[in-house]
Amino acid sequence: MHNRKTSKDEYSEQCRKEADKYFKNNKFEEAVRLYNLSIEANSNNATALNNLAVLFEELGNDKEAERLYKQACASPKISSSDKLKFMQNLAGIQEKNGTLNATLWTYQSATKIEGFSKNTIASNYLDFLHATHLTSFDAAVFSSLSHLYKTDTTDKYTLTKIYFSQLALKLEQMEGSPLQNTELALDFMENDNITISIISDNLITNHVIEKLIADIRKFFLLSILKENYKKPYTALLTAINKQCKLNGYIYPTDDNELSKVEQLNRKTPKLPHCIREDAQLIANSYSENAITENTHKHPPSTYKNSTLNTPQSDKQELIRSFYEANPYPTWTSKPRNTPSSLDELFTSLNINNPPKDNNILVAGCGTGRHAIQLALTYPHANIKALDISATSLEYAAKKRDEYNIKNLEFIHGDLNHLYSLGIKFSLIECIGVLHHLQNPLKGGQAILSALNERGIAKLGLYSTSARIPIAELKSLATSKKITYEQNNLKIIRKLAIANYNYGRISEIVNSPDFFSRNGCMDLLFHPLEKTFSATDIHAFIKKLKCHFAGFEKGGSEGSPSFIKFDNDTDLEVFFNDWKSFENLNPTFFCEMYLFWLKPIRRTEQ
Template identity: 30%
Template structure:
């Protein structure tokens, strides 16, 4: 940080003895502004660099009134600080004097984007591209605006073209995959398949967004909607898309799952019949092992398969017991067949498999050994080392802890990418009319993620918000171990992991600028007791993000939970498999069919969390209002997808912060908050 201070001193325009030229002032102003955007500088230095850039731009205007570069810079600074009206005025002034300035068009486009005037933003980004055809940022911003408008097909096409020109741009990659979540192929398209295969081969990206698209391509490629379609296993073992998708994606499609369950059985039977002599079948089995780990072995197993899986388990156990130094050749085939159905890390004596050096396994099996075997064992060791902050003694807390120790949730594969930003500015962009407290611009921002689970959100905060220190708290040491392992993989050091109970937070002698508690309070015996414990840990004017279940949106879940209770299902993996099979076969009635649309339905921990949780409370917007009044909290607004925000605005029911209006809206649109209410509050 000393170097940043020295740079600020050197560039202080008031300390110079000479009268700098306009070009010198512009060069220094641009340098200061660029430094203010760097993720490597502190919040204080960001403010200082921005202030210096502003001073320099004002001096430029003294020398040349209406200078486009100076007005553009002042407009960008106002935009960064959330003063959209000022930014708009400055940039319109610049364009009034020089309508052919591509940079000013680009900047004003972002102001219009922030104001959600998407049509104006599109016109300005298009104009910027006409004036400067090679400007990638304008092209990317134009396509991003299409996505914000909900024009996902147009946005996908645009990002696909941009990726071909800029395949290494992390922002374009991230936005492409994010938009792809909304895209399904209408037919089998070989060119699109080739693109998806290429994207799946990329490292350090969030492939999850490709799952829906890949599933639709496979559906059309193999005519899954045709009951008379003939599928040759030899075609499948040569299918690069299938193998990559199985290895890297988590599928959430019932039709594809039924297909994969059928293929898995054929793969097992053909491999046994051929005495495991076909390496191509083993490669496909390795991909199925990875998919099984991703969904936590949730696929149904019929009686024939079950008897074979038990025989494979016994064979592996006896081999491990009888061989002083087991070799890959002794184990590989049976291990891959077994791993398609059950966790190989839970095999008796499975730790002996780790005695075999990874490089001694065939190359196609190494990811399986690392992910499905070594990873879970490392997780258990790491769980024993997680720092314990509080005792866990509440009866419900102990039950919830046991559930998540058995099934850490959610299992995630990729962290994704975002442009690093200031937490306060992100809040202002999300919440209409909100001005963030000044502390977001000063010093380190302390964030508590209460109920961090397996840590994806905590890690994203640590990586993509500037100058934050994150404390991740959870009941489950196993979940935190998963999070810690992923933090090490992503080289993140601004996190700490604590096992503890929110109900015992007196043990935590700290206060935080931000507390995020999503999907946690509604699993407590008394949700407001948890909120009461969290509030003393929040700084004055601090912000809390809360996630709670919606009564209206959980109607299918309530019906399913009644079925589960009536049928006597437990929470074991086997019971979850049986329940899912009955639901997918249509045996539980149409009122629960909508559960097939929930991504949580397609993994063991997700399904357990969705339908088998030991404790659940649900709320209405009016109940939220009452709770917030009781605790003297201001409702700042929901985190909303663009389509929901648009629908609410068009309904003309009231302000976005009017919970009684949201209550009316939700009565008409029951599935609006199918995930959860995600909302922000602030202390009076």
């Protein structure tokens, strides 16, 4: 009996391996036949079940694919790594089929499997939660986030956004309404070490939690002044102090509260030692007191790396000064990355003859998050990152050294003069930069001229439709007789939060940039900004004389499909389809249009 069973298992594996070969060679009919023979011989051959499901998914039979993925996941005696792979496939097809509750259940089941937190499924789980925007508290999700936060490889940027949203929903449903009762909230917060750690090291990106932290800070301030401070809260106050420094002391205050801070400063030397440290932490969390709202002073940059000496126009000097005062973006955690190669990237875009060198340029890298992410993603590439702000580059270089990255060099200069570098690149990424130039077309031409013979560029540009909420906020401020200017940043933020449900203002408040001074300055008060429609981008690439691939989000949420290079797509029809889609989905490109360009070479003209 045992031998017969062994023989069946061996036969099942033989059929499965043969089927894999036919599948690889696109001989689907024979592959299906052999996979079915494999499963008939051993109904628990999880690899055969999974691979047949992959084949059916590729053929568009998603219902049958989901059934087979479920069967593969339920098979006994499979390794943890295989089970996680099969569950990722199942969750993916469930999300694709629109069964979101089933998708969440599959991911949550996977969290219980050994190795989950260090597997790619953990990142996909976070992406799913972020895209789903859960509107009610889920205890299992909250617990899994706490567990994942302790793992070094976790994408903490995405995790913390979900965590703060879930924390707000948790506090909202708790007995006694902690969001309206500061003491109840305090009781919860002081005993939650994970929340304290997250607040300490990551930017709060939820306006409900922001208000709660500001209320707790004020509660502590008044408690000490009234001599009603019952015990030290040093750990929580240290976290709040770090959070305020991270966000640029952006929390709204009034003259009365600031006068109380002055009273606290006078009172602090006379306080008992056990309370004095807390009092100093409270006062320091208001330290923008020492810098008026309209003087965002930074110490002179000590950045000493490469410099591209180029002349500056008045507009360029305006932008440089803006980013010296407001280095952007505000970030702390290591960017998410999956090591890859430029060959893989070019192949994914339908370029079968990629350049031989591995030179990459990030044009307009700011404080370095994206450049560092690329350096980690392409560890064998030589990466240069350029920015006009020395203050931003100083922070970028510090983070590069913190992560011990050796393949990344930062350069201080203007992208309009890339030719001065004397280097050609296989890939140039310029995200969120060209729309801040006086002449975006000139900037685009400078980028393309710095590409080597088969190089490509990735651009990111503001969507006119996605920037409409900014115009709504300006109009609302005018109606309230509030001057829309940088000096009124806190007042404008307070206005936006108070009018969260007015028009599309919630889109502003939900932006991560809204929650730091430098981010908010870039979001709301940039001195030079241009926006684009799908029609504008079509005209832009015509003027640049480029092949087009993108948009990067193409094919998701019912949007027109993503297209690769060297296809037969009619771009007139393509961009008209996108125009129609964006009219119906104005927030789709809230994080910019992202697309790829490849210059049309002379031999193609």
